[in-house]
Amino acid sequence: MFTDSRGYEVTNLWNKRNPFSSYVGDLIKEYNVEYHICEYASTTVIDFLYEYHKQINKGKSYDFVIMHIGLVDFSPRPKNMAINIIKTKSHKIKYMNWPLTLFEEHVNIPISKEIYNGEQLTNLYTHDF
Template sequence: MNVLKKIYVMVSLKLCNFVYRTYSCLGDKKPLLLLYTDSRGTEIDSPLKQRNPFYSYLKYFRDYKVDYKFCPYKFTSILDFLEFYDNSNKQYKAIVLHCGIVDFAPRPMSSYNQMLSLKFDYLERRGWLEYFENRTDFLDEYLGEKTLQFMSVEFVENELIPLLKEVDNLIYVGINPVLNCWDGNYWRKRPSCINQQLVQDSLMLQELGGVILSSWDDLKVKKFTVDNVHYNKLGLDQIGKDIMSRL
């Protein structure tokens, strides 16, 4: 993307956020809802749609004033949500957490180490750094590298879920299966062990409740996603409806 195009996208996104937030201020007496997502929170097929509130499922929360955070970091993790929540003094009527795939999906070690470097300070403050620096629970190789899930099942069960249980009125949005026979618009195959992510997802849903996407069959994955992971408009609409049924 050239410099002029980047500037155009940045200005457009700022304008869309300004318009949305100005409009939402008309509902100051509405209950406050937090929506915190990774890159799955909006459409991604155009830079103009990424992180754009008008290409999300925010329209389903008309009865709420929404504080939204769409993929604020390169590797937007549940860890980032916890840090944000710990530093917030707002009282939310409901919190929608649409993160987890970054934490649970197997990734090459080079990617794992890059993500680890970006979360270093928070992990050190939490006393978790030693665990993340001394992992040996590798999975299948991908692109010539060992793969590793950023969070093991044991970490999710023993460290993550107890913290999330302390968050009042939390709705977790789960993860759908990845099809081995279909890539959508993704330019290469994903790791063969990619659906190992559903083990942690299942544990999260079991302990926290939430929106179950792991039940999507092959037809729904193709209908609602563009690449097995990110959603098209139909998929976002479906998730918005599913969340509303739990509010």
């Protein structure tokens, strides 16, 4: 199980950062679950694939994999923020032998004409990408 903060039940303050109060808790009770919940400032598909491939390269195997992320990846954000996220995750992109230049080029493409705090909006990548 790899999830961003949606892996936490957030409707009650006393559940803060407690995966057992969310749907993850039900899975843990029924199955042998290895879970990674919101381990990064911006949990992305890049993080998931990096962690997954590291485990596979160590010889692990899984019957099922649940990835509950994507909000950071596809939501509009100021261009500078997207550039910083890609820079932070560049070692993971390189680990998976993906061309970093494709990511760097994409974050420089505005996704709308809207301006937020003086910056164009972009995202980390498109669904097709």
